[in-house]
Amino acid sequence: MKSLESKHAALKRALAGALFLALSTPAFAVLGDNAASVLTDQTRMNGTLHSIDRQTYVMHEITASYGAKVREYVSPSGVVFGVAWEGQFPPNFDQLLGPYFQQVQQASAQQKAAEGSEQQAPRRRGGVVLQTPGIVFVQSGHMHSYHGQAYIPQLVPQGVAASDIR
Amino acid sequence: VRKLGSFLLLVGCVIWFAACGGSGNSNTGTVTSVTVSCSPSTITSGQTSQCTATVTGTGNFSSNVTWTASAGTISTSGLFTGPQTDVTLLATITATSTQNTSISGTANVTVNPNNSTVTGVSVSCTPSMILSQQTSQCTATVTGTGNFSNGVTWTATPTGGTISSSGLFTAPTVSSPTTFTITATSTQNTNVSGTATVTVNPGTSAPNVAAIIVDNGPAPTQFSSVNVPYVTVRVCGPTTCQDIDHVQVDTGSEGLRLLSSDSGGEFNPGNLGLSAETIGGTPVDECLVFADGFVWGPVYTATVMMSGETASNVPIHVIIPSSDAPGVPTTCSNQNPQGGNGNEGGSLMALGSNGIIGVGLFQTDCGNYCVTSGQQCNGTMSAPCVYYTCPPSGNCVPTNVPLAQQLPNPVIAFATDNNGVLIQLPSVPNGGSQNVVGSLVFGIGTQSNNALNLAANVYQVPNCNPRCAMGVLAGDLITTFNGKAYNQSFLDSGSNGLFFLDSSTTGIPTCPDPNQGWYCPSTSPDNLTVTNQGQDSNGNGLGNPVQANFSIEQATTLFNTTNTAFSTLGGPNTGAFDFGLTFFFGKNVFTAIDGASIPGQGNLTGPFVAY
Numbered sequence: 001m002k003s004l005e006s007k008h009a010a011l012k013r014a015l016a017g018a019l020f021l022a023l024s025t026p027a028f029a030v031l032g033d034n035a036a037s038v039l040t041d042q043t044r045m046n047g048t049l050h051s052i053d054r055q056t057y058v059m060h061e062i063t064a065s066y067g068a069k070v071r072e073y074v075s076p077s078g079v080v081f082g083v084a085w086e087g088q089f090p091p092n093f094d095q096l097l098g099p100y101f102q103q104v105q106q107a108s109a110q111q112k113a114a115e116g117s118e119q120q121a122p123r124r125r126g127g128v129v130l131q132t133p134g135i136v137f138v139q140s141g142h143m144h145s146y147h148g149q150a151y152i153p154q155l156v157p158q159g160v161a162a163s164d165i166r
Numbered sequence: 167v168r169k170l171g172s173f174l175l176l177v178g179c180v181i182w183f184a185a186c187g188g189s190g191n192s193n194t195g196t197v198t199s200v201t202v203s204c205s206p207s208t209i210t211s212g213q214t215s216q217c218t219a220t221v222t223g224t225g226n227f228s229s230n231v232t233w234t235a236s237a238g239t240i241s242t243s244g245l246f247t248g249p250q251t252d253v254t255l256l257a258t259i260t261a262t263s264t265q266n267t268s269i270s271g272t273a274n275v276t277v278n279p280n281n282s283t284v285t286g287v288s289v290s291c292t293p294s295m296i297l298s299q300q301t302s303q304c305t306a307t308v309t310g311t312g313n314f315s316n317g318v319t320w321t322a323t324p325t326g327g328t329i330s331s332s333g334l335f336t337a338p339t340v341s342s343p344t345t346f347t348i349t350a351t352s353t354q355n356t357n358v359s360g361t362a363t364v365t366v367n368p369g370t371s372a373p374n375v376a377a378i379i380v381d382n383g384p385a386p387t388q389f390s391s392v393n394v395p396y397v398t399v400r401v402c403g404p405t406t407c408q409d410i411d412h413v414q415v416d417t418g419s420e421g422l423r424l425l426s427s428d429s430g431g432e433f434n435p436g437n438l439g440l441s442a443e444t445i446g447g448t449p450v451d452e453c454l455v456f457a458d459g460f461v462w463g464p465v466y467t468a469t470v471m472m473s474g475e476t477a478s479n480v481p482i483h484v485i486i487p488s489s490d491a492p493g494v495p496t497t498c499s500n501q502n503p504q505g506g507n508g509n510e511g512g513s514l515m516a517l518g519s520n521g522i523i524g525v526g527l528f529q530t531d532c533g534n535y536c537v538t539s540g541q542q543c544n545g546t547m548s549a550p551c552v553y554y555t556c557p558p559s560g561n562c563v564p565t566n567v568p569l570a571q572q573l574p575n576p577v578i579a580f581a582t583d584n585n586g587v588l589i590q591l592p593s594v595p596n597g598g599s600q601n602v603v604g605s606l607v608f609g610i611g612t613q614s615n616n617a618l619n620l621a622a623n624v625y626q627v628p629n630c631n632p633r634c635a636m637g638v639l640a641g642d643l644i645t646t647f648n649g650k651a652y653n654q655s656f657l658d659s660g661s662n663g664l665f666f667l668d669s670s671t672t673g674i675p676t677c678p679d680p681n682q683g684w685y686c687p688s689t690s691p692d693n694l695t696v697t698n699q700g701q702d703s704n705g706n707g708l709g710n711p712v713q714a715n716f717s718i719e720q721a722t723t724l725f726n727t728t729n730t731a732f733s734t735l736g737g738p739n740t741g742a743f744d745f746g747l748t749f750f751f752g753k754n755v756f757t758a759i760d761g762a763s764i765p766g767q768g769n770l771t772g773p774f775v776a777y
Contacts, residue, residue, distance in 0.1 A: 066535055066549075067633050086639060086654070088535060088630075089550040090455050094500040105505040108458075112504065114680030120725045122392045123518055124683040126661025126746050128458045128503050129668075129738045131682075137503060139457050140654070140665065140740040142418030144528055144630075145639035146457060147654050148740055163671070166741050 030098025031083055031135075032152060035074045038062070045070070056159045057081070070096065073165050075157045082151030082165035090139065090146045097150060100135050104150070107132045136162065195225025197263045200271035204259055207273075209248045210313055211280035212354070217244040219261035219271060231261040231270075238277065248277040282312030284352040287360035291335060291348055293601040295365045295592045297377065298340050300603070302364045304333040306350035317353035322346050327366070337366040343592060367592050367604065373474025374583045374613055378591065378604040380731040380747070384412035384520050391518050392730055393662035393747040395589070397606055399424075399523055400471040401482070403438030407471070412520045415589065415606055416660030417757045419524030420531040421573030422470055423454065423461060423483040428490050430514035431521065435484050440466040443481050445565055448555040452483050452573070453498030454531065455550075459510035460502045461485045461517075462494045464556070470576050475608050477579035481571060485511030485521070492556040497543065497564070501550055522660070523576065525587045525606075527627065527641045527773035528760050530572040534631065540566040578759060583609025585762035586772060588616045589659055591731075593752030596691055596719060598729030602751070610756055611765040618764055620754040621776035626700035626708045627656075629760045629773055638705040641773060645743040646711060647696045653705055654742040655698070657755065657775050661746025664716060665739035676738055677722050684721030684737040691717035691734055696743065700774065716749060753777045 030037070038060045042049040047062040060072045068087030075081050085091045093101050107130045115123045127140035128148075139148030149165045156162065204217040217240065221229040233240045236258040238249035246259055255277050262270040291304040308316040322329040326338035327346045335348055344366045351359040376397045383391035396412040399422065410424060410432050425431025435442075442449040443465040450465045463486035470477040488494050488509045502508040510516045524531065532540075532552050543551040543564040553572070554562035578584050591604035607616045618624070630640035638653060645655035647667070655666075663684065669675055672694075677686035685692075695715050700708035719734035733751040758764065758772030 066539060090501045092500045104503050108504045109507055119390045121680045122390045126744050127665050127739050138740045140742055140744055141457050142656055142658050143420060143531060145641050
């Protein structure tokens with residue numbers, strides 16, 4: 001089952017990569033993509049890059065000209081296994097999460113449909129917490145101030161805690 | 167068990183005209199007979215029967231009679247009350263002509279012994295928390311055996327409050343929260359009574375106070391909102407105004423956004439003759455992204471009134487469904503985790519309110535970014551899009567918007583009391599309360615009812631203009647839990663829970679599906695302690711860390727009631743504390759606007775929160 005998941009993810013990545021090339025879409029470092037895309041992101045965001053080697057992974061922080069920050073977490077095998085963001089606005093998730101944005105949308109839609117469906121399940125208002133086997137997505141904040149993280153549990157290297165992605 | 171109903175006793179001459187007609191002054195005619203009937207003809211001790219007399223005669227005779235009863239009592243209008251008796255007895259009711267006392271008529275009423283007893287009285291009052299001069303309707307439920315009376319008499323203590331014979335309690339003006347005890351006493355057995363309490367808070371009809379209600383949401387009410395504070399906002403065009411109820415009070419955003427009638431809301435800008443805001447002659451639309459969705463629609467100019475405050479000709483946002491034109495740009499919808507399905511303005515159920523009034527820490531909803539960079543936006547991380555110009559036909563184009571044309575925090579546009587707000591909500595016990603009432607007070611230190619010393623501590627927060635250090639965000643404070651500091655924490659009346667950390671950090675499990683967005687502690691209530699502290703733009707603490715305590719109860723248990731306000735409702739979050747409405751109950755919470763000064767507080771300026 002686990003290998004099936006990762007095969008599926010790999011397929012998605014391959015597809016997404018092909019799609020990105022075909023459309024000449026700005027190649028942002030998307031979740032699950034390779035480390036080289038970090039540099040492309042820096043260019044696209046017109047931002048400054050700050051990289052820190054933390055032994056079990058490398059954290060690349062890109063600061064955009066207006067202050068927004070994206071942090072990309074790259075495993076020793078060169079894969080972006082997690083991203084974190086903070087700034088005045090939420091980021092463009094289509095670009096930041098790549099093919100995983102679909103999974104987030106599905107999980108989010110399911111959660112919204114369950115909430116508010118009955119008296120005993122009122123709507124949660126404030127922040128998003130999505131825990132699925134394929135991806136974990138959390139975002140919190142208020143107008144002028146948002147932060148969040150997303151990571152792929154299967155791609156998180158041994159010895160790295162989810163709380164490191166922040 | 168019988169519910170006390172309202173009933174009407176019909177007595178007097180209007181109905182029984184024949185029994186009490188006639189002038190009585192000069193009756194030259196002759197009375198020939200008097201007949202009597204009583205209804206009902208069988209009663210129990212203490213009950214009443216209405217008797218009527220019919221007087222016949224010739225010429226100008228008097229219809230007046232006098233009433234007597236062989237047992238019990240009878241009024242001058244013929245209302246007979248059965249006597250106390252141990253055995254069934256027959257009471258003879260006699261009506262005697264006053265013109266000719268030798269002519270009379272009789273009827274019999276059977277009086278059965280009263281074997282009934284009253285065993286209890288229970289009382290409930292809704293709402294149980296009100297403001298000075300407001301009312302609460304109390305009802306009594308009388309229980310007993312046999313044919314007992316459900317009559318009660320009402321009293322309210324301490325003195326000051328008044329209660330009508332139908333149980334409507336009217337609060338006096340109080341200077342501090344005061345609990346009134348409402349007592350209903352059985353009329354049949356005055357030894358049996360029941361009580362309920364009504365808490366009265368000081369909020370008044372002062373010109374800078376708007377009433378908040380935390381109820382289950384706008385009609386139709388099946389939405390089951392919890393922990394959402396609502397106010398009524400008056401919106402005016404050139405000649406007419408409309409009152410919009412159930413607008414959510416949000417200290418986590420800026421600007422007034424109203425749900426259009428196309429989305430199932432109450433608002434239609436055309437009906438008020440509002441003008442669309444334009445830039446270069448083209449209408450302006452806005453995409454506003456929240457943490458869990460977005461709203462989209464045109465910007466209009468309107469005059470906004472709340473209590474005695476007026477914001478004249480300010481931009482407001484009209485929220486439209488995705489099916490309306492102009493369509494939602496993907497540069498907008500891709501900034502939320504639900505993508506194109508994340509339009510929270512699509513329906514009344516999605517938004518849960520008829521609008522949102524953002525009275526947060528900042529002056530406008532976007533600020534300098536939209537003044538200088540809005541035009542270059544391309545929907546990327548480095549250049550998100552907020553405002554667009556949307557020609558009647560063709561695509562929406564991102565635009566720069568000067569501060570004066572951005573949505574303002576409506577408070578800064580008031581002539582007075584324009585430096586921030588105070589939210590006052592009463593304490594809510596574990597388990598929650600229904601329909602809690604509080605106050606949205608405008609201004610800080612500008613009136614006797616909004617002095618900053620109503621709060622224990624001030625927490626200064628950075629505006630990040632132009633920049634904050636890594637990990638430090640505008641409007642956020644430092645919350646420390648278990649020795650670890652989380653400096654992306656904030657207070658937000660627009661969040662309906664206290665959302666913090668995750669299960670692995672707190673040890674508190676989340677609830678089963680479909681409530682996995684909430685905490686369900688295995689030991690309920692779970693009592694937690696944190697400290698809160700202000701911070702500067704570099705993340706250094708400002709002021710002393712101050713302890714804050716709260717409790718979390720099982721959300722599923724709370725939701726299994728009809729309560730609408732919960733002081734113990736929480737859920738997981740990112741690595742931060744979102745102190746939502748859960749945290750506001752029983753506190754005075756100030757939100758001071760960026761750059762605003764506070765009378766009598768020296769150099770202290772917003773943005774800050776204080777509670």
